[in-house]
Amino acid sequence: MGKKLDEQDYLKIKKNILKRLYSSQAFSKGHLLYERLTAGLPPHLRGCVDDILKDLIKEELVIFYGKTKHGDAYQLNIKKLGEIEDLII
Numbered sequence: 001m002g003k004k005l006d007e008q009d010y011l012k013i014k015k016n017i018l019k020r021l022y023s024s025q026a027f028s029k030g031h032l033l034y035e036r037l038t039a040g041l042p043p044h045l046r047g048c049v050d051d052i053l054k055d056l057i058k059e060e061l062v063i064f065y066g067k068t069k070h071g072d073a074y075q076l077n078i079k080k081l082g083e084i085e086d087l088i089i
Helices: 007-023 034-038 046-058 078-088
Strands: 062-068 071-076
Touching: 007 034, 007 046, 007 062, 007 071, 007 078, 034 046, 034 071, 046 062, 071 078
Parallel strands: none
Antiparallel strands: 062 071
């Protein structure tokens, strides 16, 4: 994708991903599929989710849960739950 995200859209998508994982209680035992994370986003921003997820994994806020029979799954890092709550509130 050739389009670069501006800072405001980047933060919106980042918060949206974290809120979805938090609201579905995807901590130590739960997880959320990639398709569920991208649902509800405008189509022109869905392509940027991969890059944002990689950044969240580097920041250790999100953990790659693994591949399930339905696709890739992600969960929140329970050790950084306080930092995550500060970001989404």
